Amino acid sequence: MLTAQNISVTLGAARVLHDVDLKVKAGEILHLTGGNGAGKTTLLRVLCGLTASAGQIQVQGHPPRSVAGRAAFAFVPDEAELYDDLSVAEHAQFASLAYAAPLEDLHTALNAFDLGHRLDQFPAELSRGTRQKVGLAIALGLKRPLTVLDEPFGTLDTDSRQVLRDHLSRLAAEGRCAVLTTHGGELAQLPKVRVVSVAQLQGSSR
Numbered sequence: 001m002l003t004a005q006n007i008s009v010t011l012g013a014a015r016v017l018h019d020v021d022l023k024v025k026a027g028e029i030l031h032l033t034g035g036n037g038a039g040k041t042t043l044l045r046v047l048c049g050l051t052a053s054a055g056q057i058q059v060q061g062h063p064p065r066s067v068a069g070r071a072a073f074a075f076v077p078d079e080a081e082l083y084d085d086l087s088v089a090e091h092a093q094f095a096s097l098a099y100a101a102p103l104e105d106l107h108t109a110l111n112a113f114d115l116g117h118r119l120d121q122f123p124a125e126l127s128r129g130t131r132q133k134v135g136l137a138i139a140l141g142l143k144r145p146l147t148v149l150d151e152p153f154g155t156l157d158t159d160s161r162q163v164l165r166d167h168l169s170r171l172a173a174e175g176r177c178a179v180l181t182t183h184g185g186e187l188a189q190l191p192k193v194r195v196v197s198v199a200q201l202q203g204s205s206r
């Protein structure tokens with residue numbers, strides 16, 4: 001589903017990733033761990049083609065920046081990036097059109113995160129956690145082969161954390177996969193979770 005080989009990234013004077021290899025299989029949830037500054041966000045962004053790196057990445061056999069590669073995954077950063085001038089409902093419509101995904105699936109995910117009464121609201125009218133739920137609901141509702149989430153539990157309340165865990169369980173059961181980071185133990189009870197530290201992935205540590 002996802003393969004990354006010989007990934008190296010230098011940011012400023014810092015060698016953040018060195019010769020990282022990674023494979024994620026269908027039906028697997030990869031929990032990337034590491035302390036602050038270990039390189040988790042950098043690696044997620046590289047996997048999505050958002051940060052340049054040396055090495056090769058393929059999502060379902062396609063580079064992440066190709067049209068086919070881009071269509072194969074959804075990414076939510078630690079603060080969801082929403083469009084200021086689109087309502088919640090319009091975000092769902094836009095995502096449905098852009099990814100040729102059923103609008104119904106997006107609304108099902110929005111409702112699961114208890115966002116059904118927020119459809120006419122705009123990002124500036126929403127709390128930080130609610131904006132994050134909109135981003136997560138849309139990414140998960142797109143049901144891409146790969147879902148990439150940076151610190152998705154960070155701002156979520158207890159109920160929403162469970163909704164996210166349920167979505168992750170389901171996507172793995174359906175043969176899709178996810179790569180995510182969290183500093184907490186939210187994934188402890190989930191099946192099919194593989195825990196890997198960024199340090200373990202670095203070339204000299206393998």
Ligand SMILES: Nc1ncnc2c1ncn2[C@@H]1O[C@H](COP(=O)(O)OP(=O)(O)OP(=O)(O)O)[C@@H](O)[C@H]1O
Pocket residue numbers: 011012013014016034035036037038039040041042043
């Ligand atoms: N633009 C940049 N220029 C120089 N160094 C950078 C830049 N962006 C990130 N870094 C460095 O890259 C390293 C990895 O950062 P990254 O954000 O990937 O870590 P992280 O594991 O996600 O950390 P956290 O758990 O705190 O979110 C850090 O040491 C950081 O200081």
